[in-house]
Amino acid sequence: MPKRTLFIVIEGLDRSGKTTQTAILHERLVAAGHDTKLMKFPDRTTAIGKMIDSYLKSESELDDHAIHLLFSANRWELASTITQTLLHPSPITVLCDRYAFSGIAFTASKPADIPFEWCRAPDVGLPAPDLTIFLDISPETAKERGGYGEERYEKEEMQRKVRAVFGRIGGEMIASSERGDEEHASLAQGGRGRWVMIDAGRECEEVAKEIWTLVEPLVKEGADTPIGKLWIDKGLK
């Protein structure tokens, strides 16, 4: 199979610097000659994204299950864009700010006690990231970055629960990519669908440097496996 470009996701807790670090990484990739498409979820520009935006700003109310499915639908409506970009004849890397992992972490942390497996189900089969960089930050440090804002989930108690669910997702992704390693070519030894946690409570440039050190050699090498399907393909379950 010819080499293809990578699908890289930056995930993390609120105020961990996802948008800041995605922008820096995007700049560095482009400067290094890697054409890169920047994406973000929720993508508030689509019709579904506008409903999500209105919900997050508390301008509208929706059942917890319904909004969860809208977040997922927002990814599915852009799934073919991700795949087509990765398979484009001229190589384009896809770099994405939040993805399905945020979807599970936030809904499963709500008081409604919606089961983890139910939260994961609608995203099963989406294009799987080759690499997910998880920006970890303590709720205390996050709070120092200006406190939580106006939007619905920006409360400390909720953020603690979200952190715990992300811990479960990350643990399962790491275990899965290690299992997958037995049969698949590895993403520079880290396994297919690699999940890497980075301490985001440090200076911006320190975090950016660690991300670049991780990403640069992987992007140079590319992937020689087909685009995975999230939680379906071996090594991504």
Ligand code: Z5A
């Ligand atoms: N959500 C969901 O429920 N289901 C889903 O499926 C998805 C999302 C995809 C909106 O998301 C909400 O949607 C979110 C999850 C939920 N709920 N909450 N809460 P969003 O992505 O639109 O949220 P956001 O408000 O754009 O991003 P964020 O997570 O809050 O922030 P961030 O991107 O991680 O951080 P940042 O914008 O880069 O930085 C925050 C501030 O810290 C800013 O002032 C920076 O200048 C500063 N900063 C950044 N890095 C540093 C360092 N290293 N040191 C000091 N200060 C820093």
Ligand code: MG
């Ligand atoms: Mg952000």
